Amino acid sequence: MDLYLASASPRRRELLAQIGVQFERIAAPVDETPLLNEDPHGYVLRLARAKAQAGWLAMLAANLPPHPVLAADTTVVLDGEILGKPDDETHAAAMLKQLSGSTHLVLTALAIAEQDRVETVLSESRVTFMPLSDAQIARYVASGEPMDKAGAYGIQGQGGLFVSHLEGSFTGVVGLPLHETAQLLARYGLGALA
Template structure:
């Protein structure tokens, strides 16, 4: 599988890097900054699509402006939706504790939007998963927040790390909950004739 062409990745997330490496896709990171503030009354589904597409378009524009070789670029955005409320990355430890207190003993949705662009067109897919937390004690929440793991993650937890012990059940895509749904990612790549299965 080492003949697959490299792509660009418009993400600093170590989880996304690990997931792409897991399925043998080589990548080069491209930096792009966009405003991730939700718009008033924006739904979580609309929010992740807007951000994933914006990251893809900003990333491919940055790559081309830098004179880099033309390649596909992948971007993604993950958010947690608790009812109609978007739970992004926590502002601080108190915010993380409050989010985890909300999620304790209940179910929420994890939405990851994936966008791939070649500079001329952008293709998009959405992964929706339901995650159910067991009931957490205040001391468990405090200890988890003190570990530092929640601080750069939507919803203040990481399903692939210590946060796995908070979860009773996942319905949907585990890789999508971690930050990059692999089935949707490969499906999008193939829409650009990316030779995923080539030896």
């Protein structure tokens, strides 16, 4: 085993396995509420760091073999506003209506914690949505796919149909930018680039 992954996301687990990293998942829940007037870039970096540190502490508390802890956080930003995971179907539909026909940022921050050392990297992508009809939004929300995803869509699923242009990292929008992940792991002597 190379490291612990402090994430419940099946997409992050699949992407990490795709690049040959051996890992175990570790629970590291943190409060994801943005701070008052918090900048979106600072927000995702703070959460990734907090998740990695929480995972490190959970590992110590469970008396598990020590390995670095990798964590990530993804958020969608439209006109400076953080669009997290939707609270319910109405909230998901409202987010998708906001994203319709516009370009937004997807920020994914990564952090690795090992003892007192925490390193972070940030992936930033620009995603443009085609204009969406109310019927398209309703069908997509009814599919259930938007409910656990930042910005209420998954580019790797049906939500990818709405994307007319992507500038940046596809895997970053999914939730684990592979290039940045490999670069960060290499700093710890882990992964294919080490």
